[in-house]
Amino acid sequence: xxxxxxxxxxxxxxxxxxxxxHAHQRxxxxxxxxxxxxxxxxxxxxxxxxxxPDFMVSAPEVILAAAATQTxxxxxxxxxxxxxxxxxxxxxxxxxxxxLISNGRAEIMAGRGSxxxxxxLFGYDLKDYDELFTEKLDLLININKNExxxxxxxxxASINGLGVYPRPYQAELPxxxxxxxxxxxxxxxxxxxxPMTVAILGSTPDRFVPFVNLFRQSAQKAGHDxxxxxxxxxxxxxxxxxxxxxxxxxxxxxxxxxNRIGRERGWSPLGRxxxxxxxxxxxxxxxxxxxxxxxxxxxxxxxxxxxxxAQVIGGAxxxxxxxxxxxELFGTKxxxxxxxxxxxxxxxx
Numbered sequence: 001x002x003x004x005x006x007x008x009x010x011x012x013x014x015x016x017x018x019x020x021x022h023a024h025q026r027x028x029x030x031x032x033x034x035x036x037x038x039x040x041x042x043x044x045x046x047x048x049x050x051x052x053p054d055f056m057v058s059a060p061e062v063i064l065a066a067a068a069t070q071t072x073x074x075x076x077x078x079x080x081x082x083x084x085x086x087x088x089x090x091x092x093x094x095x096x097x098x099x100l101i102s103n104g105r106a107e108i109m110a111g112r113g114s115x116x117x118x119x120x121l122f123g124y125d126l127k128d129y130d131e132l133f134t135e136k137l138d139l140l141i142n143i144n145k146n147e148x149x150x151x152x153x154x155x156x157a158s159i160n161g162l163g164v165y166p167r168p169y170q171a172e173l174p175x176x177x178x179x180x181x182x183x184x185x186x187x188x189x190x191x192x193x194x195p196m197t198v199a200i201l202g203s204t205p206d207r208f209v210p211f212v213n214l215f216r217q218s219a220q221k222a223g224h225d226x227x228x229x230x231x232x233x234x235x236x237x238x239x240x241x242x243x244x245x246x247x248x249x250x251x252x253x254x255x256x257x258x259n260r261i262g263r264e265r266g267w268s269p270l271g272r273x274x275x276x277x278x279x280x281x282x283x284x285x286x287x288x289x290x291x292x293x294x295x296x297x298x299x300x301x302x303x304x305x306x307x308x309x310a311q312v313i314g315g316a317x318x319x320x321x322x323x324x325x326x327x328e329l330f331g332t333k334x335x336x337x338x339x340x341x342x343x344x345x346x347x348x349x
Contacts, residue, residue, distance in 0.1 A: 001300060001342055002307040003335045004044030005037055005327065006079040006234060009056035009063075010257065010315035023056050029320040030056075031067055033312075036324055038071035040331025046079030046109060046309060051117040054260065054315075061094040061106075068102035076102055079197070079234070079309065080111035080178040084132040085118035087156070088140040089164055092173070099168035106168065109197055110137060111178035128155065134188075137177075141192070144172050176232070186211050190218030195230035197309065200283040205233075205302055212303050230306045233299050235283040237310030238318075239326040239334065243288045250286050251275055253317035285310060289333040296338050 009030055014020040034045045045067065047060035057063060060078040068076055076098060081091055091108065099106035112133045119126050135153045142151050143164045152158040176195040179185035189196040196215050200208055216226045236254065240246035251272060258270045278284035285295055296308050310330060314323055 001305065001338070002043035002075075002232075003296075003330070003338060004042050004046065004075070004307065004309050005033075005237075005330070006046040006048060006309045006311045007033070007057070007314065008048045008050055008311075010054060010253075010313060011056040012316045013053035015053065026056050026314070027063070029314070029323075030063065031070060032320070033323060033327055034067040034074070034076075035070045036327050037331065038074040040328055041335060042074060042327075042331050044075040044077055044107070044307065044309070046077040046107075048079045049082050049113075049118075050115055051121055052115065054257075061098050064106070065098050065101050068098060068105065071102075071105075073105075075105045075107055077107035077174075077176070078109045080109045080113065082113035082118050083110040083136045083140065084112050084129065085122045085124050086136070088136045088143060089159075092140060092143045092164060093166065095173055096166050096168040099170055099173060100166060102169075104169040106170070107174040107176060108140075109176040109178045110140065114180060124155075131155070137192075140175065144175060176230075178234075181208065181211055183211065183214055186215040187218045190215045190220075190224070190229070191222045193219060193222065193224040193229065195232070197232040197234055197307075198303075199234045199311075201236060202278075202282065204281055205235075205283050205299060209302055212305075231303060232307035232309055233303055233305045234309040234311055235285050235299075237285040237292075237312055237326075237330075239287070239289065239292050239329045240322075241288065241329075243291055246287050246291075247276070247279060249322060250313065250318065253313050253315055254284075254286075256317055257313060257315070289329055289337075292330070292334050293337045293341070296334070297341055300342065 009026060011026040012022045014022045037045050047057045047063055049058060049060050051058050064076040095106050095108050116126060124132060132155055135155055139151050143149055147167060148161055148163050149159045150161050176197050177189040178197045180199050198208060219226050219229050238246055238250035240249055255270050279286050285292055312323060
């Protein structure tokens with residue numbers, strides 16, 4: 001199982017037209033975090049696209065290209081690229097360029113996006129939310145498989161026998177679908193034989209088992225080899241030397257983020273009691289190295305996933321040094337034990 005990190009690049013809004021000092025510092029910190037993740041042997045680092053003042057990453061492929069020059073082995077992915085409001089031709093070209101810079105380490109994680117700011121920003125109508133994604137995913141897959149593209153659609157100009165360049169260093173760019181729990185999304189991923197990343201941010205993890213089963217059943221029904229179909233599980237994450245420290249250090253940043261988003265969406269305020277419940281019974285991966293090892297292995301028992309992505313939360317309330325320590329513990333203490341346990345399980349089977 002691959003072990004990696006995802007981030008949205010949380011930042012204190014600068015609220016200025018220029019001189020964005022908070023964003024500048026967060027960018028430097030983020031590049032250091034990706035470099036460290038590579039150095040401690042993690043497998044993947046993913047950045048999620050947003051168009052809000054509290055998240056800095058609006059162009060994942062640009063930041064990942066900078067990270068590619070400072071890293072050697074780690075795979076570099078979006079988490080997600082909001083394909084519905086993007087041009088699939090430019091998405092492919094940007095990630096193909098990243099692939100050439102990184103010697104074949106680029107991936108695309110495409111999704112519809114749980115935030116909608118990009119739709120009015122780029123001139124799309126939310127009533128076309130599902131149709132846009134279906135059409136643009138079809139075009140992106142076509143471009144990925146063919147140098148010369150002929151394609152017709154409704155929401156984008158047709159392409160008639162034109163080449164899309166550059167081509168990637170890999171034979172094809174890995175394209176993952178990022179989903180949040182909508183059954184139709186699982187069916188789509190399985191039917192198209194595309195790797196799927198499931199973000200489990202609420203509820204208990206076991207409730208997502210039928211969803212994952214639907215993904216694999218859909219792939220099998222479409223005639224694909226399910227044993228070769230990757231699956232990733234993504235959840236919020238923070239690691240410290242002991243459990244109490246981890247819980248205390250993450251809570252202010254986590255509650256601030258969740259309550260800020262919750263006010264926009266009408267959620268009830270998150271308190272410490274619910275936070276602790278999520279740590280113990282829910283998907284929240286917050287604790288000591290041994291707790292994290294146990295929970296990642298529990299996720300694997302539930303889902304037989306091939307990748308776990310730890311969604312790291314940053315910003316002013318969780319200093320860069322603490323995030324770096326969390327990444328270091330993940331790579332040096334947790335990852336070796338998880339790999340060892342899974343290897344032993346494989347041998348015994």
